[in-house]
Amino acid sequence: MSQSSSTLSPPDTVLIFDGDCAFCTLWVNRLEALLPTFPATTPWQWIDLDDYALTQDDVDKAAWFVTPTRQFAGHLAFSLLLRSQPNFGWRFLGHLIATEPFNTIAALGYRFVSRFRHRLPGGTPACAMRPTA
Numbered sequence: 001m002s003q004s005s006s007t008l009s010p011p012d013t014v015l016i017f018d019g020d021c022a023f024c025t026l027w028v029n030r031l032e033a034l035l036p037t038f039p040a041t042t043p044w045q046w047i048d049l050d051d052y053a054l055t056q057d058d059v060d061k062a063a064w065f066v067t068p069t070r071q072f073a074g075h076l077a078f079s080l081l082l083r084s085q086p087n088f089g090w091r092f093l094g095h096l097i098a099t100e101p102f103n104t105i106a107a108l109g110y111r112f113v114s115r116f117r118h119r120l121p122g123g124t125p126a127c128a129m130r131p132t133a
Helices: 022-034 056-061 074-083 088-097 102-115
Strands: 014-017 040-043 064-066 071-073
Touching: 014 022, 022 040, 064 074, 071 074, 074 088, 074 102, 088 102
Parallel strands: 014 040
Antiparallel strands: 014 064, 064 071
């Protein structure tokens, strides 16, 4: 997994995830090994969120795919990751995830996984989302 530090300038494209979450780290590593192309990755704990115009609430709820001009959260971050692949099958799946009715289903699925990631295989109590006020 390629890591960046807050002492470095932000890369052009980066996947930001919860580095304290074993489930999240496991899946970032698996996807990086599976997919032919992969952006720079970094746990949100290692960066200055202001460099990416993100808040603590943003990164508590979702992983982020950040480009120089746009930010994509959750299932749309995953969709963009797939759409950036050279293989037509991955790109097609990425476009499908961002198209109705699959977009709604993927959003609900992502929220479910995000909420219960601490109970999923590879998850730990550190993966639990912070309670919202």
